[in-house]
Amino acid sequence: MRIALFLTCLGDALHPEVGRATVTLLERLGHEVVFPTDQTCCGQMHINTGYQREALPLVRHHVATFEPYDVIVAPSGSCVGCVRHQHAMVARGAHDERLAERADAVAGRTYELSELLVDVLGVEDVGAYYPHRVTYHPTCHSLRMLRVADKPLRLLRHVRGMTLLELPESDQCCGFGGTFALKNADTSTAMLADKMRNVLSTGAEVATAGDASCLMHIGGGLSRLRSGTRTVHLAEILAST
Structure with a gap:
């Protein structure tokens, strides 16, 4: 399966090791992982702080960046939550129904890592060893x-x-x-x-x-x-x- 990695801005800036681990894990399971280099912040910080108008360009950019991919994964429940539950809301708040429909489509293909593994890939034993x-x-x-x-x-x-x-x-x-x-x-x-x-x-x-x-x-x-x-x-x- 070809999977697009949505790293998140916190991961990119402070915890790149999490993104690398996600790629290592998925490739070990036999999947191809691609990293869309145009990705930026999903807008969660702006939306949750009340700046929905300022978040709109970020929503539009996120949708355009990840629209070409059939499966998208992020090692972050909060950012996936934003994509799933807030992107279309922001678009509809701006009276952009077409963007809202596109955002809904991208959201439907976006998964948190454990969701992807268990629900989509159907695996629970990923072959890990961690003696702690x-x-x-x-x-x-x-x-x-x-x-x-x-x-x-x-x-x-x-x-x-x-x-x-x-x-x-x-x-x-x-x-x-x-x-x-x-x-x-x-x-x-x-x-x-x-x-x-x-x-x-x-x-x-x-x-x-x-x-x-x-x-x-x-x-x-x-x-x-x-x-x-x-x-x-x-x-x-x-x-x-």
Whole structure:
């Protein structure tokens, strides 16, 4: 299968290793991965902050960039959530029904990584080996907007050498929320403290998730505590052999 990688701007700027792991994983499973070089921000930050008019050119560009591809994957639940649930909304808010229809079509071919693996490619055992104690944090967008449910856990349970530890209160937000962490820093920090306490209570060496943004937030807090627990994206674990 030929799959287009939607890396996301956070991945491009701060966590390129997540994109590389996604390519490694999919190529190991026998698929061709292409990287459309014209891709930019999907507009999630603008939309969620109330700048829908400013987001419209980004939506239009994203649609034009990914329209030629039959299958699109992103290692980010929040960005896939934006493409699926907000792009057509922004277009319709601007009274551009044709763009909304095109956005809906692209959204229907766009998958979060665990969705692609389990639902489209029909695989749960990707041949990974990762000899560490790991706990999984289901991010808000993947859990509530995309409803990926237990797909990431089903993939992790097949990873050889790994001990998967249940995260208490796993469905609680880590407190990042994009600009929420900046505009409501005290509340965000309190939510992060709860999340870190639960992560550390598991005794895990690694906390994983499907969104680099949440892992950046959690990982920053854990590093400041000098806890010894680190964060690793789901794609990196699944790409390990």
